[in-house]
Amino acid sequence: MPIERGLQYLRQMQRVTLKNLPMPLEKTEKWKKAHPDENTMKAVMSKKGPIARNSLPPFGIDPIQAEGRLPWILTVPKEPYYEGVEEGRQYLPMSLRTLQRLIDLRRVNPEKPIDLPVLCNTKLFSIQPDQRQFGLQLTDEGADIFSTPINLEVQWVSSELAIAAIERCGGVLTTRYFDPISISALIDAKKFFERGEPIPRCDTPPINAIEYYTDPKQRGYLANPDLIREERQRLAQKYGYKLPDPSKLSQLFCLRKDPRQIFYGLEPGWLVNLKDQTILKPTDKKFETFYHS
Amino acid sequence: MLTTILCPRCVRFINHFSVAVLQIRYISTTNETLPTPLDDDNDINDNINRNISRLPDDVYRHFKGLPPLEIKEQYHTRTKLRALWGKYGRKTDIDPKLCWPTQDEMDEIIDDERVYNMELSEKIKIVKERREAKQKEADQIQAKVEKNLKNMPKMIDDYHKRTIERERAKKAEIKVKNDLAEQARDFYGFSVDPDDERMQFMLLQLEEAQKAEDKKARKAAKKLEAHQQLQKLMGMASTTEDTSEGGTAPTVDPLAQIPEAKDKETDMKLFAKLVSERSKLAKAASRIAEEQAAVQLKGQKKK
Numbered sequence: 216m217p218i219e220r221g222l223q224y225l226r227q228m229q230r231v232t233l234k235n236l237p238m239p240l241e242k243t244e245k246w247k248k249a250h251p252d253e254n255t256m257k258a259v260m261s262k263k264g265p266i267a268r269n270s271l272p273p274f275g276i277d278p279i280q281a282e283g284r285l286p287w288i289l290t291v292p293k294e295p296y297y298e299g300v301e302e303g304r305q306y307l308p309m310s311l312r313t314l315q316r317l318i319d320l321r322r323v324n325p326e327k328p329i330d331l332p333v334l335c336n337t338k339l340f341s342i343q344p345d346q347r348q349f350g351l352q353l354t355d356e357g358a359d360i361f362s363t364p365i366n367l368e369v370q371w372v373s374s375e376l377a378i379a380a381i382e383r384c385g386g387v388l389t390t391r392y393f394d395p396i397s398i399s400a401l402i403d404a405k406k407f408f409e410r411g412e413p414i415p416r417c418d419t420p421p422i423n424a425i426e427y428y429t430d431p432k433q434r435g436y437l438a439n440p441d442l443i444r445e446e447r448q449r450l451a452q453k454y455g456y457k458l459p460d461p462s463k464l465s466q467l468f469c470l471r472k473d474p475r476q477i478f479y480g481l482e483p484g485w486l487v488n489l490k491d492q493t494i495l496k497p498t499d500k501k502f503e504t505f506y507h508s
Numbered sequence: 509m510l511t512t513i514l515c516p517r518c519v520r521f522i523n524h525f526s527v528a529v530l531q532i533r534y535i536s537t538t539n540e541t542l543p544t545p546l547d548d549d550n551d552i553n554d555n556i557n558r559n560i561s562r563l564p565d566d567v568y569r570h571f572k573g574l575p576p577l578e579i580k581e582q583y584h585t586r587t588k589l590r591a592l593w594g595k596y597g598r599k600t601d602i603d604p605k606l607c608w609p610t611q612d613e614m615d616e617i618i619d620d621e622r623v624y625n626m627e628l629s630e631k632i633k634i635v636k637e638r639r640e641a642k643q644k645e646a647d648q649i650q651a652k653v654e655k656n657l658k659n660m661p662k663m664i665d666d667y668h669k670r671t672i673e674r675e676r677a678k679k680a681e682i683k684v685k686n687d688l689a690e691q692a693r694d695f696y697g698f699s700v701d702p703d704d705e706r707m708q709f710m711l712l713q714l715e716e717a718q719k720a721e722d723k724k725a726r727k728a729a730k731k732l733e734a735h736q737q738l739q740k741l742m743g744m745a746s747t748t749e750d751t752s753e754g755g756t757a758p759t760v761d762p763l764a765q766i767p768e769a770k771d772k773e774t775d776m777k778l779f780a781k782l783v784s785e786r787s788k789l790a791k792a793a794s795r796i797a798e799e800q801a802a803v804q805l806k807g808q809k810k811k
Contacts, residue, residue, distance in 0.1 A: 227699070410587075411594030411607050419628045425635050437628070474628075486607050490597030495604055502608065505618055 304424070305348045306371045307340055311380055312357025318365075328366040328470050328479060331393070331401045342402050344395040353377045353388075366468045372433055379450045385459040387468050391436045392420040392428055397477045404478070408487050413497075416475050416483040416506050436474065475507070482506070575600045677782055680775040 224231060251259070265271045265278050272281045273289070317323040322337050331350060334340060342348050350370030358376045364385035372378060372390055381388045393401060397417045400407040420428050420437075428435035431442035451458045475483055484506030486495040497503060559568055566576055575596035583589070586606055593602040609617060626634075656663075692710050693699050 409591065409594040411590030411592075413608055418625060419631060422631050422634060425628075425631050429632065486604060488594065488597050488604075490595065495607075497608060499611075501611070501614055501618075505614065505621075 303347065305346065306350055306352035307342060307348060308354045309334070309340065309351045309369070310354045310356035311361045311377060313339070314365075314367075315357055315361050315363065318363050325363045325365045326465075326467065328368065328467055330368050330479065331370075331398075332404050332478070335402045336404075342398065344398045344402075349395070349398060350393055364468070366470065368472070371427075375432075375450060375453075378434060379454045379456070382447055382450065382458065383454070383456040388434050389436050389471065390428060390433055391472065392417075392424060393477070394418040401477060405489065408489050411486070413486050413506075414477060414481055414483045416508075417477055419474070436471070673778075677778040680778040681782055684775055684779045 224236065228235060261267060265283075272278055272285060276286065276289075314323075314329075317334075317337060317339075318325050323329060323333060327333075334351065335342065340351060342350065352371035352373065353367075353369045355374045355376045358380035361380045362384055365381070366387045367381060368389050368391050370391060370393065372388070378388055394417060396415050400412075400415060419425075425437070427433055429437045431438040431446045434443060434446075447458060470479060472479065477483065481487065481494075484497055484502060487493075488495070497506070561568060561571075563571065569576060573596075575592065579589075579592070579600075583592070589602050590607050592600050593604060593607065688711070689699070691714075695710055
């Protein structure tokens, strides 16, 4: 406190004058250092070099050792927001509006279950399994336009609105996981059968996807069907529509796929020949147990 | 005359003469019957080469969707034979057994799946465990927070007390130093630096004086205790005399310390605390310096 300091000076000093008091705030001429002029700077500082040319390297790097360029590690910028991009799964978006449009233009039959191969046969979606694309996802757009009951199977749904829009009309939605080998079989079924390979067995989803596909809120295919029924009623209450009776649904709407099954009606391990219109099934026990496990 | 008509003979639209002229041209004037096909032509019809496209044989077969007649040696791999079977079916005499993996390959596949792919139940377990571990950590932190929140008022009070004590210690330090400086000034007649030897000399004198005082106080305290014990013994013997005698004596203790001196003692105690803390630090620093010097000496000796 300056008051106490003043009193202290009064106590201790023999004579108190303006000159005696130490006042560091007022700089005397001794302490005053003139700011260097441009001329002095020009005379003192060198005219060449990185300082004069405003091209010093960033802090922490020796300008002499750097030899005029950044060290190799600093030439590539750091982009930590792209960390998990190489491992991430991609899903092509499909809106409810396109679905409704396809149904109205009779490119897709709503009375049969709508699946990935059905949608890929319209040649509107080009899914590339090389680029870590694992199927289709459903988006919100057109939720108020949608008005047909369908049995839909998609790979990813991120919004509750889309699920509610489908269930309001009396439809059914499930999310299903396909691994890249099965995706290559589903995209172009004709090409796959012309390759002459038996139908592959679908793998279980990876660990970071299991939480999604066992969630009844996302209508995962591994979830408990009782919980799914509860969630349907919860959504109906939230968005304010009445769930239609499940007994009125046709049998096709209750069709679901086994976790290892890819095509409706075809089991893994079977050989299909389109030219002969035949299906060949393996009879060996080993094969059967593997494909049906 | 020239009109564009679809000629029944040709496929293309060409500028033909009008239809009436054409019809006239088609009708034959003779009365002969048209030639009928003979029975021999059935065999010939099969052997007639209807390929007039002038394409090579394999290209023509590919164009028509027929399987190739000869399979080249390069195509005798399993994938290519499978593809031929898948496209053309039974007409190619390829055994569909090729399409499935062999027994050995199947064993390998089963082994690979067992090793590299976990079962669903295991994956679900792992996911659950991770979730529970996260929850556990969160719960632990929450419990800690709740526990500490209960102690918050107490901690706040402690903090206040500590700050007050620190301020008091600082003030006490200043006070004590100023007092000592004044005492030295009075003693010597001029201002003395605290680091000077004269100050230390004076402090020693003061300490000696204090020790003598302490001795006196201890002796007086002992006397007091003896006096009180005696009084008790006296009191035990006769109670009535005590009330008249004891009532006058212990109200004023001439050997008791003055309350003013208590502040000085506490100030001195606080100052001593600070000095001891600083001296602890100084002692530790000196110890480290000694160790470093010893290490350096050892290094020099080794050299």
